[in-house]
Amino acid sequence: MNLAPLDRESVIPLYYQIRERLLEQIRAGVFKPGQSLPSEQEIAEHFAVSRMTGRQALKSLRDLGVTYSVRGKGTFVSAIKLEKDFRQVTSFTEEMKARGIRPKSKVLFFEVVKADEETMNALQLKTRESVVSLRRIRFANTSPVGIEWSRIPQRICPDLLKTLDPQASLYETLAQRYGIKMAIADEIVEAGLARGEEAGLLGIAAKTPVFLFTRISYLQSGEAIEFVKSVYRGDRYKIVNRLTRLKA
Amino acid sequence: MNLAPLDRESVIPLYYQIRERLLEQIRAGVFKPGQSLPSEQEIAEHFAVSRMTGRQALKSLRDLGVTYSVRGKGTFVSAIKLEKDFRQVTSFTEEMKARGIRPKSKVLFFEVVKADEETMNALQLKTRESVVSLRRIRFANTSPVGIEWSRIPQRICPDLLKTLDPQASLYETLAQRYGIKMAIADEIVEAGLARGEEAGLLGIAAKTPVFLFTRISYLQSGEAIEFVKSVYRGDRYKIVNRLTRLKA
DNA sequence: GAGTGGTCTAGACCACTTT
DNA sequence: AAGTGGTCTAGACCACTCG
Numbered sequence: 001m002n003l004a005p006l007d008r009e010s011v012i013p014l015y016y017q018i019r020e021r022l023l024e025q026i027r028a029g030v031f032k033p034g035q036s037l038p039s040e041q042e043i044a045e046h047f048a049v050s051r052m053t054g055r056q057a058l059k060s061l062r063d064l065g066v067t068y069s070v071r072g073k074g075t076f077v078s079a080i081k082l083e084k085d086f087r088q089v090t091s092f093t094e095e096m097k098a099r100g101i102r103p104k105s106k107v108l109f110f111e112v113v114k115a116d117e118e119t120m121n122a123l124q125l126k127t128r129e130s131v132v133s134l135r136r137i138r139f140a141n142t143s144p145v146g147i148e149w150s151r152i153p154q155r156i157c158p159d160l161l162k163t164l165d166p167q168a169s170l171y172e173t174l175a176q177r178y179g180i181k182m183a184i185a186d187e188i189v190e191a192g193l194a195r196g197e198e199a200g201l202l203g204i205a206a207k208t209p210v211f212l213f214t215r216i217s218y219l220q221s222g223e224a225i226e227f228v229k230s231v232y233r234g235d236r237y238k239i240v241n242r243l244t245r246l247k248a
Numbered sequence: 249m250n251l252a253p254l255d256r257e258s259v260i261p262l263y264y265q266i267r268e269r270l271l272e273q274i275r276a277g278v279f280k281p282g283q284s285l286p287s288e289q290e291i292a293e294h295f296a297v298s299r300m301t302g303r304q305a306l307k308s309l310r311d312l313g314v315t316y317s318v319r320g321k322g323t324f325v326s327a328i329k330l331e332k333d334f335r336q337v338t339s340f341t342e343e344m345k346a347r348g349i350r351p352k353s354k355v356l357f358f359e360v361v362k363a364d365e366e367t368m369n370a371l372q373l374k375t376r377e378s379v380v381s382l383r384r385i386r387f388a389n390t391s392p393v394g395i396e397w398s399r400i401p402q403r404i405c406p407d408l409l410k411t412l413d414p415q416a417s418l419y420e421t422l423a424q425r426y427g428i429k430m431a432i433a434d435e436i437v438e439a440g441l442a443r444g445e446e447a448g449l450l451g452i453a454a455k456t457p458v459f460l461f462t463r464i465s466y467l468q469s470g471e472a473i474e475f476v477k478s479v480y481r482g483d484r485y486k487i488v489n490r491l492t493r494l495k496a
Numbered sequence: 497g498a499g500t501g502g503t504c505t506a507g508a509c510c511a512c513t514t515t
Numbered sequence: 516a517a518g519t520g521g522t523c524t525a526g527a528c529c530a531c532t533c534g
Contacts, residue, residue: 013522033470039500050524055501063311065432068468071501072531079470080432089491184313184328185491191439191457191482209439209457209482220316222281222327234439234457241489243337243433261503287519298505303520319520320512 001038006047014049018057026066026077033079037067065244086242089182089217092138092148093169104139107166108147108201112154119151122216122227130154136166137201144202146232152225156180174225183220189213189239198231209234249286254295262297266305274314274325281327285315313492334490337430337465340386340396341417352387355414356395356449360402367399370464370475378402384414385449392450394480400473404428422473431468437461437487446479457482 003021006014025031038046043054058075061067066082069075087095096103115123115131123131135149150170152160157178164173174180190212199206213230251269254262273279286294291302306323309315314330317323335343344351363371363379371379383397398418400408405426412421422428438460447454461478 015522041500050526052525053523056522058501069501070532072499072533074500074532076469078468080466080468081434086434087489087491089493181493183493186334187487187489187491189437189487189489191459193457209441211439218328220326220328221324239435239437239487241335241435241437243335243435245337245429245431263503289519298507300506301504304503306520317520318513320514320518322513322519 001042001046003046006049014047015053015056015060018043018047018049018054019060022057022061023064023066027082031077033077036074036076037061039074086240089185091169091171092146094171096140101140102142104142105167106137106139107134108137109133109135109149110161110164110166112161115151115153119227123151123153123224125153132157132160134164134166134170140236143236144233145236146230147198147201148228148230151227156225180225181219182217182225185215185217187213187215191234194231194233202231202233204233204235211237211239249290249294251294254297262295263301263304263308266291266295266297266302267308270305270309271312271314279325281325284322284324285309287322334488337433339417339419340394342419344388349388350390352390353415354385354387355382356385357381357383357397358409358412358414360409363399363401367475371399371401371472373401380405380408382412382414382418388484391484392481393484394478395446395449396476396478399475404473428473429467430465430473433463433465435461435463439482442479442481450479450481452481452483459485459487 003018003025006017008014010017022031022037031037037058040051040055040058043049043057044051047054058067058069062069062075065078065080067075067077090098092105093103111133112130113133114128115125119125119131120128130153131151132154133149133151135147137144138146138148152174154160157174157180160173163177164170171182192210192212193207194202194204194210196206198210199208211230211232211234213228213232215226215228215230216224217226217228218224251266251273254265256262258265270279270285279285285306288299288303288306291297291305292299295302306315306317310317310323313326313328315323315325338346340353341351359381360378361381362376363373367373367379368376378401379399380402381397381399383395385392386394386396400422402408405422405428408421411425412418419430440458440460441455442450442452442458444454446458447456459478459480459482461476461480463474463476463478464472465474465476466472
């Protein structure tokens with residue numbers, strides 16, 4: 001074990017500093033998949049912290065899915081890849097960047113409107129309140145891959161029409177200017193065929209296979225924030241998912 | 249707060265008992281979304297445990313996604329639904345049952361064969377070892393919805409050909425007889441059109457939209473256990489996903 | 497029997513929010 | 516000032532695995 005000492009003056013918690021040092025060495029291949037990490041006791045001694053603190057560091061690595069522990073044996077590095085190109089609660093922009101692709105957008109519609117029935121239902125709105133409606137064509141490296149239509153209650157982002165650069169990431173703007181962070185999104189994916197208008201906008205023949213997405217995004221509190229309907233080209237877009245077991 | 253006392257003789261950990269009691273009351277609506285749960289201190293006093301134990305109970309609820317905590321304010325019930333009809337690392341059988349649908353299967357092929365290139369690659373096999381190859385038509389309430397083709401190294405389930413009832417859940421058999429529990433699965437979903445043989449087996453016209461799944465399932469250790477290629481009817485099957493933020 | 501992770505205690509100080 | 520969750524300590528006993 002060869003790990004740099006902790007900064008006891010830092011505001012960063014000790015367990016977090018330990019976690020980062022271990023993570024670094026896992027990524028660097030010092031601890032390889034299948035191998036065991038230092039035990040809780042060893043970590044406690046090496047960093048001169050209590051065993052509970054060392055344990056918390058190992059626990060947080062488990063929560064990341066990087067390691068797993070077996071009672072009586074130890075904590076081991078998982079061989080499961082950490083890659084980030086799985087779909088998460090992210091915008092198109094973030095997803096494309098994670099895949100090393102340059103995202104671009106063309107705005108078709110960007111206005112404040114009264115919520116329709118479907119939107120009221122999806123966002124759990126009690127009144128027909130105002131929502132920001134944004135419809136964009138999405139490009140990956142200059143070729144069109146999908147059409148996205150987002151609706152967000154105006155109340156939570158009052159001047160979005162002025163502040164959003166439609167080329168930029170909607171999610172980034174919401175996070176930076178309004179402190180809104182999506183925690184979870186539920187989505188339904190259907191397989192269908194491109195219809196006339198869509199096919200035209202996407203530059204494909206009608207009846208080409210497409211994905212139809214219906215997504216609702218939530219804050220950690222459970223408040224519904226965004227309702228999105230999208231159409232993506234089946235010939236240029238693949239869904240990459242990581243499925244996990246439910247904890248309970 | 250009105251929570252039954254703990255069983256101090258039980259082998260079930262105290263924090264887990266507390267967690268279950270809180271979960272029960274959340275499900276029963278005693279604690280409603282948006283409302284706060286008892287504080288760590290209150291839990292410690294009420295159950296006569298240390299604050300750390302009460303804290304662990306609340307922490308485990310957060311890990312489930314049922315609640316969230318705000319420093320200085322408290323722990324609150326999330327309004328996000330707990331429903332289990334999201335896709336997880338589950339078999340067709342489990343997924344259908346969770347949706348209240350009767351699953352059925354018809355076996356097309358069930359034999360031990362030498363792994364082909366694609367399977368060797370997917371399952372990280374170093375030699376052309378034997379794999380159990382199982383191809384089935386999947387029915388939901390008597391109508392065909394998909395075709396699944398699984399391959400599993402024979403070495404990890406030596407006599408599967410004899411022990412598996414092809415009507416039963418493959419995953420259940422693997423778990424019960426061989427102690428194999430899938431922890432994670434990575435999948436790619438593509439949109440396509442049904443081809444001749446598939447269309448026939450699924451009872452649909454050629455060129456109907458279909459989902460094409462390619463999935464690899466892993467143990468927690470990262471060992472690849474199952475390689476599956478599937479075709480599902482786009483007109484009768486929808487993908488229901490829950491996306492989350494990566495922890496790191 | 498030695499080593500491991502899992503649970504638990506009874507304190508402590510801190511940063512933060514609310515009153 | 517009082518209450519909250521976040522971190523940390525220095526112990527303890529337990530169940531489990533392995534040689």
